Amino acid sequence: MTIGEALKEEQKRLGLTSEAMAAGVITKGTYSKVVNGKLRLSSDLLVEILFKHNIDISDFFEMIKSTYMPKEKLIEEKLFSEMQQALNNHEVEKAEECLTKIKNQTSNKYLQQRAEITVAYLTNSTDKLSKNFKQAVVDELNNHSNWVNDLDALRLFNTALLILSSEKVEIEMNLFFIKLRVVLVKSF
Structure with missing residues (x-):
């Protein structure tokens, strides 16, 4: 699972719109590009989104591990x-x-x-x-x-x-x- 896919999964779990998920951190358009795999998100912005929505970082990285870990x-x-x-x-x-x-x-x-x-x-x-x-x-x-x-x-x-x-x-x-x-x- 990519970072974008994991963000979309967490957004769905939280019952948030794309706009609400991105609000105050990045634009809705940028968020859309990230979840659709068209743009990479900096680690700072990713962590900010995760913290903003109380998403457990360990759980999040567990979701994406198979894609990014050697x-x-x-x-x-x-x-x-x-x-x-x-x-x-x-x-x-x-x-x-x-x-x-x-x-x-x-x-x-x-x-x-x-x-x-x-x-x-x-x-x-x-x-x-x-x-x-x-x-x-x-x-x-x-x-x-x-x-x-x-x-x-x-x-x-x-x-x-x-x-x-x-x-x-x-x-x-x-x-x-x-x-x-x-x-x-x-x-x-």
Whole structure:
């Protein structure tokens, strides 16, 4: 769904006319061109329209994601969701199938490592993960310059807590908070 199509959908949901949807932000003619795909809207004006009508930005972007997000990211997101569902429902076979898909369909190392850990967790075999694998996970986190702001790295960190010794968890948590402090200090 395009931005214009999503705006038209929200307009219909709200029961507004084109004029009411655009009022105070852009002209009715400009709005018409946007919803018909003949004109692009700046991000500032889009956000202004969304806020003006109390349209949830997350929901709006969810509507348009399949049109604008890179295909590889869409695949990763779908696979991540499938793996989460398998984990939440304790469905070992689905998790194993998802792991195979992840290995075959994406090059996202974080997602692959998380899937390995998830399957090991569901099959009660986390102790069978090799020391090299566990060290690779820790190295991935520690070699990342700013993983505190990287959602994939944070997810890996969260999942890695299942396989690391309590001593390693304590070390990684301390490193996490040190990196977080650095990020917070730099932002002020």
